[in-house]
Amino acid sequence: MTTCETAPALRVIVGEDDVLLREGITRILTEAGLEVVAQSGDADDLLLRALAHRPDIVIVDVQMPPRGEDDGLLAAVELRRRHPGTAVLILSQFCEPAYGMAVIGEHPAGVGYLLKERVGDVAAFVDAVTRVAAGGSALDPEIIGRMLGQRAPGDPLLALTSRERAVLAALAEGLSNRGIAQALLLSQASVEKHVTAIFRKLRITPADTAHRRVQAALTYLRHAGRPS
The missing domain is CATH 1.10.10.10 (Winged helix-like DNA-binding domain superfamily/Winged helix DNA-binding domain)
Structure with missing residues (x-):
């Protein structure tokens, strides 16, 4: 007798300093069958958690504490430098292609950049997360x-x-x-x-x-x- 083993859920870390948005993203992903292994509202803490948990994908806001500037972006760049295989999906309020290029670096697979408003389209957002985690790409239509x-x-x-x-x-x-x-x-x-x-x-x-x-x-x- 054989048993069918289901594929393990994608492991995600969410970095967003807006508590309501962070909790909303977490709920969306959890209900879609993904496993949110950690959350953080601080870029330095996010990097430490990502290095410790080694998730499949990190979703990160560009502007985060401690400085409230591009701390989240810098954390994503450092994570990709240390672990190029970790997928990163950047969320931002701003349509700035340079943000995506900063994370892509020499390892283009598994990088996405979406405006925060896209989170409202739940199906498309979850699809983008899973696609980027699988090594694909997701660029916001407005940027394109x-x-x-x-x-x-x-x-x-x-x-x-x-x-x-x-x-x-x-x-x-x-x-x-x-x-x-x-x-x-x-x-x-x-x-x-x-x-x-x-x-x-x-x-x-x-x-x-x-x-x-x-x-x-x-x-x-x-x-x-x-x-x-």
């Missing part, structure tokens, strides 16, 4: 929209067609090919062709498919925010 209008001469994204840029923007948001097809009203086969063309034009060499998608998203993030 800002980036779309900023193209610099010599930017590799200029080689893409408008449709390919739209597909890449959706890919950078963390959508699967199926999700991109639904969002852009395309067939899944068309999306696959566009993604292949994007990899070719951005000169992303053949490798693990998930890794190539992260590299494409990273290229988008690095170049789309440059002033024209």
Whole structure:
């Protein structure tokens, strides 16, 4: 007789100095079947807890005590420096792509950046958390929209067609090919062709498919925010 073993729940640490928001996020994740192993309202304490618990993902606000500045962001950067395999989802009130780039560093897999208002869309928020924890990416649609209008001469994204840029923007948001097809009203086969063309034009060499998608998203993030 064999028994079916369920996969262990994703282990999460929540860093947010607003008590109500922190408790709300914790409740949302717990009800979705994730395990919140620790919470903190202080960036220094958050880093210590993350290093001790080694969670799958840390959700962290940019501005936190003790200074009330970018302490949460700095804690996330330090955590990624020490343990690059720990996923990080940044929450912020501000649409600032540089925050995401600071955490990405040399390890682009498992990084997300969402505006705090997205927490209200529970299903999408939980999906973003699980996607980032699995090594994917999640970029806020508002950030992507800002980036779309900023193209610099010599930017590799200029080689893409408008449709390919739209597909890449959706890919950078963390959508699967199926999700991109639904969002852009395309067939899944068309999306696959566009993604292949994007990899070719951005000169992303053949490798693990998930890794190539992260590299494409990273290229988008690095170049789309440059002033024209």
